[in-house]
Amino acid sequence: MTETQCREALSGHSYGRLAFALEDGPTILPVNYAYVEGAIVIRTASGSKLASVPMTTVAFEVDEIAPDHMSGWSVLARGHAFDITTAIDELSETLRELPFMPWLHGEKGHVIKINVREVSGRQFS
Amino acid sequence: MTETQCREALSGHSYGRLAFALEDGPTILPVNYAYVEGAIVIRTASGSKLASVPMTTVAFEVDEIAPDHMSGWSVLARGHAFDITTAIDELSETLRELPFMPWLHGEKGHVIKINVREVSGRQFS
Numbered sequence: 001m002t003e004t005q006c007r008e009a010l011s012g013h014s015y016g017r018l019a020f021a022l023e024d025g026p027t028i029l030p031v032n033y034a035y036v037e038g039a040i041v042i043r044t045a046s047g048s049k050l051a052s053v054p055m056t057t058v059a060f061e062v063d064e065i066a067p068d069h070m071s072g073w074s075v076l077a078r079g080h081a082f083d084i085t086t087a088i089d090e091l092s093e094t095l096r097e098l099p100f101m102p103w104l105h106g107e108k109g110h111v112i113k114i115n116v117r118e119v120s121g122r123q124f125s
Numbered sequence: 126m127t128e129t130q131c132r133e134a135l136s137g138h139s140y141g142r143l144a145f146a147l148e149d150g151p152t153i154l155p156v157n158y159a160y161v162e163g164a165i166v167i168r169t170a171s172g173s174k175l176a177s178v179p180m181t182t183v184a185f186e187v188d189e190i191a192p193d194h195m196s197g198w199s200v201l202a203r204g205h206a207f208d209i210t211t212a213i214d215e216l217s218e219t220l221r222e223l224p225f226m227p228w229l230h231g232e233k234g235h236v237i238k239i240n241v242r243e244v245s246g247r248q249f250s
Contacts (some may be wrong), residue, residue, distance in 0.1 A: 014194065015190060015194045017142055017144075017153060017186060017188075019144035019151045019152070019153045019184065020151055021146050021150075021151050024182065025146075025181070025182030025183070025184065025203055026144045026145055026146050026151050026182070026183060026184040026203075027144070027184050027201065027203070028142060028144045028153065028184045028185070028186035028201060029186075029199070029201075030186070030188050030190065030197075030199045032194055056150070057149065057150030057151070058150070058151060059144065059150065059151040059152050059153045060153070061142060061153035061154075061155070063142075063155050065140060065155065069139065069140045069157055072155075074154075074155045076152065076153060076154075078150055078151075078152070
């Protein structure tokens, strides 16, 4: 898949998996997200496991696999994670207002932004 | 979810995502797998990205999410990865014969076994 196709796949979906390193090894969490201006934005509830995402390079994956697991595609994005919960620039303020996790509105959560530095994707059948 | 429920979820599925650390950060790959005697078994094609899985602690995730992304469950397993491609013990030989990736039969792939040390799972709605 081309870089354009990969980024289109990212913006066309809203559910993926985030992987990051913890001291005792890697972990994976399923998350809802939005893809805006080259960044993946994730809102977390306070005290959730996502609050432990390190502010370093993380991996994010989106896929669509046929029920027989014999065909589909997968896109991997990597980039640096930033906690923009209290950032005061205009873009961060806009991103915090995204309606992609409405059931958390009103809750004091963290908002994490991943600046996607590299994407790769493959189709298989 | 209890540990028993988590392990039942692992044995009831055959498709998940593997996360592991590379020098430049974590990565995620979707994989077919079998769960046998407390271990996740993955067969890889030679030269695939999976051939770069480090023989250390890795993370593995299986989930089932409703199309509206509002309910579902997710199980996270962690454990040490071992390359059993050429291991000569009886269990390794049995695992290598598992029919879970038939389209790779005859191909000289790697077989990786992850001894699941810890599992955790959650349901959300």
